[in-house]
Amino acid sequence: MKIAVDGMGGDFAPQAIVEGAVLAAQQHNTSITLVGDEGRLERELDRLQAHALPITICHASEVVHMDEAPVMALRKKRFSSIRVAMELVRSGEAQAVVSAGNTGAALGAATMILRPLRGIDRPAIATLLPTQKGASILLDVGANVDCKSTQLFQFGIMGDVFAKCILDKPYPAVGLLAIGEEDTKGNDVTREAFLMLKQSDLNFIGNIEGKPFFHGVADVVVCDGFIGNVALKMCEGVAEMYGQALKTALTRTPWRRLAATLLRPALQDIRRRVDASEYGGAPLLGVNGTCIIGHGNSTPKAVKNAIHMAQRFLEERVTERIQEEVERNSDIQDASGARGRNIWRHIRSTMSFRGEREEEDEEVTSEP
Amino acid sequence: MKIAVDGMGGDFAPQAIVEGAVLAAQQHNTSITLVGDEGRLERELDRLQAHALPITICHASEVVHMDEAPVMALRKKRFSSIRVAMELVRSGEAQAVVSAGNTGAALGAATMILRPLRGIDRPAIATLLPTQKGASILLDVGANVDCKSTQLFQFGIMGDVFAKCILDKPYPAVGLLAIGEEDTKGNDVTREAFLMLKQSDLNFIGNIEGKPFFHGVADVVVCDGFIGNVALKMCEGVAEMYGQALKTALTRTPWRRLAATLLRPALQDIRRRVDASEYGGAPLLGVNGTCIIGHGNSTPKAVKNAIHMAQRFLEERVTERIQEEVERNSDIQDASGARGRNIWRHIRSTMSFRGEREEEDEEVTSEP
Numbered sequence: 001m002k003i004a005v006d007g008m009g010g011d012f013a014p015q016a017i018v019e020g021a022v023l024a025a026q027q028h029n030t031s032i033t034l035v036g037d038e039g040r041l042e043r044e045l046d047r048l049q050a051h052a053l054p055i056t057i058c059h060a061s062e063v064v065h066m067d068e069a070p071v072m073a074l075r076k077k078r079f080s081s082i083r084v085a086m087e088l089v090r091s092g093e094a095q096a097v098v099s100a101g102n103t104g105a106a107l108g109a110a111t112m113i114l115r116p117l118r119g120i121d122r123p124a125i126a127t128l129l130p131t132q133k134g135a136s137i138l139l140d141v142g143a144n145v146d147c148k149s150t151q152l153f154q155f156g157i158m159g160d161v162f163a164k165c166i167l168d169k170p171y172p173a174v175g176l177l178a179i180g181e182e183d184t185k186g187n188d189v190t191r192e193a194f195l196m197l198k199q200s201d202l203n204f205i206g207n208i209e210g211k212p213f214f215h216g217v218a219d220v221v222v223c224d225g226f227i228g229n230v231a232l233k234m235c236e237g238v239a240e241m242y243g244q245a246l247k248t249a250l251t252r253t254p255w256r257r258l259a260a261t262l263l264r265p266a267l268q269d270i271r272r273r274v275d276a277s278e279y280g281g282a283p284l285l286g287v288n289g290t291c292i293i294g295h296g297n298s299t300p301k302a303v304k305n306a307i308h309m310a311q312r313f314l315e316e317r318v319t320e321r322i323q324e325e326v327e328r329n330s331d332i333q334d335a336s337g338a339r340g341r342n343i344w345r346h347i348r349s350t351m352s353f354r355g356e357r358e359e360e361d362e363e364v365t366s367e368p
Numbered sequence: 369m370k371i372a373v374d375g376m377g378g379d380f381a382p383q384a385i386v387e388g389a390v391l392a393a394q395q396h397n398t399s400i401t402l403v404g405d406e407g408r409l410e411r412e413l414d415r416l417q418a419h420a421l422p423i424t425i426c427h428a429s430e431v432v433h434m435d436e437a438p439v440m441a442l443r444k445k446r447f448s449s450i451r452v453a454m455e456l457v458r459s460g461e462a463q464a465v466v467s468a469g470n471t472g473a474a475l476g477a478a479t480m481i482l483r484p485l486r487g488i489d490r491p492a493i494a495t496l497l498p499t500q501k502g503a504s505i506l507l508d509v510g511a512n513v514d515c516k517s518t519q520l521f522q523f524g525i526m527g528d529v530f531a532k533c534i535l536d537k538p539y540p541a542v543g544l545l546a547i548g549e550e551d552t553k554g555n556d557v558t559r560e561a562f563l564m565l566k567q568s569d570l571n572f573i574g575n576i577e578g579k580p581f582f583h584g585v586a587d588v589v590v591c592d593g594f595i596g597n598v599a600l601k602m603c604e605g606v607a608e609m610y611g612q613a614l615k616t617a618l619t620r621t622p623w624r625r626l627a628a629t630l631l632r633p634a635l636q637d638i639r640r641r642v643d644a645s646e647y648g649g650a651p652l653l654g655v656n657g658t659c660i661i662g663h664g665n666s667t668p669k670a671v672k673n674a675i676h677m678a679q680r681f682l683e684e685r686v687t688e689r690i691q692e693e694v695e696r697n698s699d700i701q702d703a704s705g706a707r708g709r710n711i712w713r714h715i716r717s718t719m720s721f722r723g724e725r726e727e728e729d730e731e732v733t734s735e736p
Contacts, residue, residue, distance in 0.1 A: 179598060242638070
């Protein structure tokens, strides 16, 4: 089991990345291939006196920078570290990729080189968010804008497997992000996805509003990547604003500064609870291979945790289990696809939905 | 100038509503018509010894409850307080409606009875959110799912007028909620809205991501009602989670409780900064008349502030100014509408967008 780590991706690459890889190798004895500029990576390993660890280097002469347009950069830079890392997984020299670099480039390279799993339209980025009960998974958070209902359905399946693996929940509660809890709330796409999820063998608990998400009512919440990304970033913005307001309020007078000193452990507790680096990365689910994407500003600890997440993914066979679950639920997708393709069947199924007369489509459409 | 207040709408109606109306009449000398059950409203005014104030009662025998399906309830309850309040504005007996009741019912009644303004497809709900710089406006936050680009454009115009009135900004910065700052980021709808906003006479500053929203980079941020509602509720959820975490952390040991006591003013500062009742309500923009929707759990203070907001709307002629701005920018909408209606023009305009050859549509489509 070998994990390819994009040594050049991230705001603090290669230093933070190599340090994180060294920590992972020391603490979990993970076999790692650092991908990137050989000279620079070698110097970092020298600095950390890490040559005895199970870390090798695979040279890649180019880098996709954080602010580059991903598609163009991937096309031009055939020897970029992220492409070379993905190629290592495709050829079987590694089993997983971890990158804290340009997210669009990692997504593009994974889609292009590893390819989506059978029955998955496009991969999705899943993220763990803290809730009042612990943590819940939100996906997609940015890989797909304008999702179809089948994609939302696939996100549900992928999130379910992720939750089983990472949250240790045997039967995770899966919800659909919506603007009301009633079954009929939402737009056309979410209403169709609702019906599909309801028929699946997932533990689907229905529509979830934004506020109950943070009460932890669902383990997995599914949404369009546009909405997920906007919501995620807004939540980060609120958290940052609160942090700033607290900091300002607690340093205004000497008395407050004294009290704040007494409260430092309490404030650190809170920060730890909502600290993204505890999780380390967001998996890109639905491709042939494990792929964990870290924040651009990943610290060594975040990189270490992202590598550890990749390792758990491999041990738990997440990719294979997603493939199995998609296949087990393929009839639901097929029925929905047929509805989309065949207008006559679509009209009939709508009629059967209203009047519950047509037997053929009843299973698909007569669920409440 | 008279403001019709839905006396029966809200979790704490009629008590909290009548108290709020009394505060508004006392502090701002506002003329108010309380709409609802005459006997109950009369008793509340008795209790508050408020008969000398400029408050009258208009009887309405029915109530749309908080958990009722709005469309059905409005159809059945022709004498519900929210319908009667809207009728007062239509007939000119009042100029504005304030309701803390069922939001869907207020939206439905306003659309049905007051009707959208000329050139506005559907009204939108705007909300003020605290930011690191003060406050910014987000709209739509739930009135419309599946918005068209013309609607997003209209939201921009309406939000601009709202910001001029309520934030006292002569030339508010208007942004479009997106998943990246580059001009081309977004989905089909937001990309088209981007072009329309760019051509308008608004101070359009481009795409805004969720996190910079809370830095206060824009005064007005425009989005689809599904996204806006989900994002708003998730932000409320994060804020609540932080509040809970802080509370738990600060009460765990006697030392911490002592320190927290010293910090009470600081914590209250923060709470005040992010307190929704400071604003009191969210205006429903784009109908013939002023309409302010309060939170279901509105306190008397929140009701008073919502009434005060309605009064400012009337003084600042917000509805009339929205109508004027929509008319001034109507050529942009017409051009977009024509693209939608006429498939040939649409194809030509696409071609001219790619090749910039067609002169006719160039102004509309050749913007970057």
